[in-house]
Amino acid sequence: MPLCLHFYFYPSFSFSCTLYNLFLYLNPPLYQGNAAKLVHTPLTDKCYLTLTQAMKMGLGGNPYGPAGTGKTESVKALGGLFGRQVLVFNCDEGIDVKSMGRIFVGLVKCGAWGCFDEFNRLEEAVLSAVSMQIQAIQASLKHNKKNCELEKTFDIFISQVELDPNSGVFITLNPAGKGYGGRQKLPDNLKQLFRPVAMSRPDNELIAEVILYSEGFKNGEVLGRKLVAVFNLAR
Known part of the structure; x- marks a missing residue:
């Protein structure tokens, strides 16, 4: 089971380090970062x-x-x-x-x-x-x-x-x-x-468009269509 290291300072004592089990801190949940999201189609x-x-x-x-x-x-x-x-x-x-x-x-x-x-x-x-x-x-x-x-x-x-x-x-x-x-x-x-x-066929053009826009491309819609066309021709 994963462990979490916490440091506590008490003025009347020397510096202390306490090791706690992460399971004790599951409520409320700990923030683990902004994970990659699935494109909504x-x-x-x-x-x-x-x-x-x-x-x-x-x-x-x-x-x-x-x-x-x-x-x-x-x-x-x-x-x-x-x-x-x-x-x-x-x-x-x-x-x-x-x-x-x-x-x-x-x-x-x-x-x-x-x-x-x-x-x-x-x-x-x-x-x-x-x-x-x-x-x-x-x-x-x-x-x-x-x-x-x-x-x-x-x-x-x-x-x-x-x-x-x-x-x-x-x-x-x-x-x-x-x-x-x-x-x-x-x-x-x-x-x-x-x-x-x-789930027969994904919306490839829409997915490519959203990913390109999220990465900062200004012409994501046009580039997305061209990118999907290139991969379709390469099959």
């Missing part, structure tokens, strides 16, 4: 609206589409707007049920958002087992419960976990087939737990 606005509506309904969010369309970054940016810690997990065939169980227990206890990138790369048996646990977490969040009862599917010792109401589960998907190998089709009971939002 009609696509990201649609994604934000869908994800917030999903959370209101007690569901998770499921941005899906080709690679490079901003699925994961949109979830991270929305979490930053709400002041939530977003943890991204890259899913693959090597992740088993026990590993997913440990991740879920950690998320609900610390109140973080979990974004499972390329969720449909998990094995079919893992997807079936995970769906029951996600359903239990979402039901507890929807009914404002203080604890979440996780079944012993994950073979862990904790069956009832203290639930932080700020927790959330999100997934991103690449299309099954269409040049993306190793992707599974989600079971129907798992699809019902997430509200999908299609």
